[in-house]
Amino acid sequence: MTRTAKSVSIAATVVTALSLTSCGGSGGDQAAADAKQTLTVWAMGEEATRLQTLAKEFTGEHPNITVKVTPVGWDVVHQKLVSGAAAGTLPDMAQMGSTMMGEFIELDTLEPVDDKAFKKDDFFPATWDGNVVDGKAYGVPWYADARALYYRTDLAEKAGFDKAPATWKDLRDLAAAYKNKGGAEWGLDLQPGSTGAWQGWVPFLYATGGELLGEDGKPALDSPETVRALAEFGHYFDAGLAKKNFVPGHDVLKDFAADRVPMFQSGPWMVQNIAEQQPQLDGKWKVAPLPADKSSTSWVGGSSLVTFKDSEHKAAAQEFTTFLTTAKTQAKWYEISKTLPANKAAWDEPALKAGGESLAVFRKSLDTAKEIPPMATWNEFSVQIEDALEKVARGADPAATAKKLQQSTEGLVG
Known part of the structure; x- marks a missing residue:
C-alpha cells in the first residue's frame, strides 16, 4: 500500500x-x-x-x-x-x-x-x-x-449435522438448526457493533475477495464484495440467529458452555481457555476453518x-x-x-x-490469512466499519450502508 x-x-x-x-x-x-x-x-x-x-x-x-x-x-x-x-x-x-x-x-x-x-x-x-x-x-x-470457527459438535449432532460447516450456506444451515432443533438460544455469536466488531466481519469481507483498501491505497468499501459481506453479516440478525444487543465484557465461553451460543469465531488462545475454564465440554466441541464464500480467509493479528x-x-x-x-x-x-x-x-x-x-x-x-493494511488512521477507520455493522445488524440496507461507509472513510486515507 x-x-x-x-x-x-x-x-x-x-x-x-x-x-x-x-x-x-x-x-x-x-x-x-x-x-x-x-x-x-x-x-x-x-x-x-x-x-x-x-x-x-x-x-x-x-x-x-x-x-x-x-x-x-x-x-x-x-x-x-x-x-x-x-x-x-x-x-x-x-x-x-x-x-x-x-x-x-x-x-x-x-x-x-x-x-x-x-x-x-x-x-x-x-x-x-x-x-x-x-x-x-x-x-x-x-x-x-488467525481466526477459526469454534462449534459444539454434540449440539450439531442433535440438530442433524455430523461435520463442520465448510461454506456460508453450511454455516447458515447449521446456525438455524442449532436454534430450531439443537435447543440453542442463538445460532452464532457475532458482535453487532461497538469496539472490536470489525474483527468478526472482516473475514466475511475477505471471504468474498473484497479488500479494505484498493491497490491505489484508497478505501474499497463500496464494492459488490463489501455489499455481499455486509448482507451475509446482517442475515444472522435478520433471521434471529445472533443477538442484536451487545454487552461489553460479554463472556462467550459461558454462553458456549451453557448451550446458548454454540458457534463463535476466535483465535487460538480459546483452545486452552475452553480446556481450563469449561472442562466439562471435553469431546463436545471442535475448531474448524472459517466457512468459505469464494475462499476461507481470516485476517491475521x-x-x-x-x-x-x-x-x-x-x-x-x-x-x-x-x-x-x-x-x-x-x-x-x-x-x-x-x-x-x-x-x-x-x-x-x-x-x-x-x-x-x-x-x-x-x-x-x-x-x-490476509493482513490489516498498516494505515495510520486504523482506529478511526475501524470505528466507521463498526458503526456500519451496527446499522446493518439493525436492518439497514447493505448497499446503502456500504456507500456511506465508503464516503466516511475516504477522508481518512490518502
Missing part, C-alpha cells in the same frame, strides 16, 4: 513534537553488537513476564548484552508509545500490535528492517505484509494469530518486533530480534505462551507437530 496522506490528530501533534525534539534522528553513536550494553525492550502484559525467560537465555549466549524488559499494559501502551515518541524517551525495541504498525510508521519512529538479515519468505505472508509501507518493512513478525530510530543499540536489537524469530525460539515461545509462530519453519518443530487437530486448523488459516 502507499503511505497515508493523513494521520490521526494525535499523530499530527507528535510529528510536531518530533520536529522540535529531534526525535526520529540517527540515534547518536551506535554501540557494536559485541560491546557491553543494556538493551531496553517494552512488551505487553503477561507476554513481558514470559519474555524474561527467553531474555535470560539470550543473555547466556550474549553475556555482553543485558536485556531490560519493561511490562506495559495493552490498555496504556498506545499512549505510552505516543508520549515516548514526543519526548524522545522510547526504548530500543518494543513489541507492537499488528493494527498499531501503520501509525508509528507514519510517525517515522521505526527503523526499517534490514532485508539482508530478515527474509520475507521465512514468515507467513500476511504477518510480513502488515508491516510494509512503500515497499519497506518496519517490523519483524514475532507471533501471529499478533505482534511484531520493532526497533526505534533513536536507539543507540540497533545492532544488539537486531541480534535479539534474530534470536526471538528463529524456528527453535519461536517453538519455545509457543510452549511458553501458546501463541502461533510467525516463522513458518517453527511449525516443523516437535512442539508444533504434536499440537493436534485444533492447532493444524490455525496453521491452515495462517497460510491463507
